[in-house]
Amino acid sequence: MLPMPSAKLVASECTPDKDKAHIFESSIITWTKQIKNVLKLEPEQALKQGNDPGPLTELEFWEKKSNNLNSIFE
Amino acid sequence: MQKEVLNSRIEANDNFKYLNTLRPWFNKLVDSGKEFNTTHELYLPIMHLVLLIWKKSKFYNTPPRLVVLIREVCNAIISKARDFMPGPAIFQLIASEETFEACEKLATTIDICTKFKDAYFEYKAMSENTWKLTTNALFVRLDSFLERCHDILHLTMTIVQFNKLAKIELGGTKGKPLTETLNQIYLEFKKTVEQFQQLNYDIMDIEIKLFDNDFYEFRSKIKELERRLASVITQGFDDCDTIHGRFKLLDSFEGLLNRPIIQDELEKKHIVLLDLYKQDMK
Numbered sequence A: 001m002l003p004m005p006s007a008k009l010v011a012s013e014c015t016p017d018k019d020k021a022h023i024f025e026s027s028i029i030t031w032t033k034q035i036k037n038v039l040k041l042e043p044e045q046a047l048k049q050g051n052d053p054g055p056l057t058e059l060e061f062w063e064k065k066s067n068n069l070n071s072i073f074e
Numbered sequence B: 001m002q003k004e005v006l007n008s009r010i011e012a013n014d015n016f017k018y019l020n021t022l023r024p025w026f027n028k029l030v031d032s033g034k035e036f037n038t039t040h041e042l043y044l045p046i047m048h049l050v051l052l053i054w055k056k057s058k059f060y061n062t063p064p065r066l067v068v069l070i071r072e073v074c075n076a077i078i079s080k081a082r083d084f085m086p087g088p089a090i091f092q093l094i095a096s097e098e099t100f101e102a103c104e105k106l107a108t109t110i111d112i113c114t115k116f117k118d119a120y121f122e123y124k125a126m127s128e129n130t131w132k133l134t135t136n137a138l139f140v141r142l143d144s145f146l147e148r149c150h151d152i153l154h155l156t157m158t159i160v161q162f163n164k165l166a167k168i169e170l171g172g173t174k175g176k177p178l179t180e181t182l183n184q185i186y187l188e189f190k191k192t193v194e195q196f197q198q199l200n201y202d203i204m205d206i207e208i209k210l211f212d213n214d215f216y217e218f219r220s221k222i223k224e225l226e227r228r229l230a231s232v233i234t235q236g237f238d239d240c241d242t243i244h245g246r247f248k249l250l251d252s253f254e255g256l257l258n259r260p261i262i263q264d265e266l267e268k269k270h271i272v273l274l275d276l277y278k279q280d281m282k
Helices: A007-011 A018-040 A042-048 A058-074 B002-028 B035-056 B064-083 B087-095 B099-126 B133-165 B175-197 B210-239 B242-253 B261-280
Strands: none
Touching: A007 A018, A007 B261, A018 A058, A018 B002, A018 B261, A042 A058, A042 B002, A042 B064, A058 B002, A058 B064, B002 B035, B002 B064, B064 B099, B064 B133, B087 B099, B087 B133, B087 B175, B099 B133, B133 B175, B133 B210, B175 B210, B210 B261, B242 B261
């Protein structure tokens, strides 16, 4: 789920090192944002959206969060 | 950040593992095939697991977690209750003169919903004072749903009681004009109910706050009719000269006599009745 930078650009001889560094840098920024968003997720959000969710929503929430974090970890 | 991910990951996995034990019960709770009036059988197993999780799990033991879970269980109960007794069905029962059935179903709904609060407090007591939650926040939605059910039950009970008026005929010297007044009251009552039935929203939907105004208006109108009814009953009472006749009169208004305004008015007559009874005994 974390997007890899374009392999073609990074591997290419034509891309200057400075640009490569830039590509990696922006990838890391994107990843950080994504990871922070996952960490930020709270089960209260479902209730605040006003759809009156049932208790299975809570199970799904933790299932999703743990799947997300597990895949980041790997 | 890596540490943060690691910690959150452990927490999420742990929470999911513990919550999964509740899955079969939650599935039953939301299962539309399950009879509503057996829903309360699920409360104790659910609360038992919730308390076990609270005690055993490393992370799922904080008030914010419990608040979300309990509130969501309440949502599921409310949703089941609304399937069991939908607003439009109440109007249909009234229209087909099966209002009493609506009364019974509403009473069941109130009972099943209240039992969840009972189950919560039973387990809160067992949590050894660790469930320090404001109960208001927990049951805010269930409470307003219960309030709505009580209001609608008040409505249907009123209809059942006032429908008696259709068959009452008073005797005695003033019998005829009094019966006419009764018919008039009954007609106005029916008009008030018909008006209420025109409401173009689901009366069991607690998000619709307009209901409070509409119901207030209905009650005000009913109170006025009740005062007039109380006056007819006391006049009829005074018009009767035998104790037998008076009891018969009161008997024919049975049910309506429990309404507070009428009850207040008739309380004064109880002493008269008792005195008459005493004289009869002599």
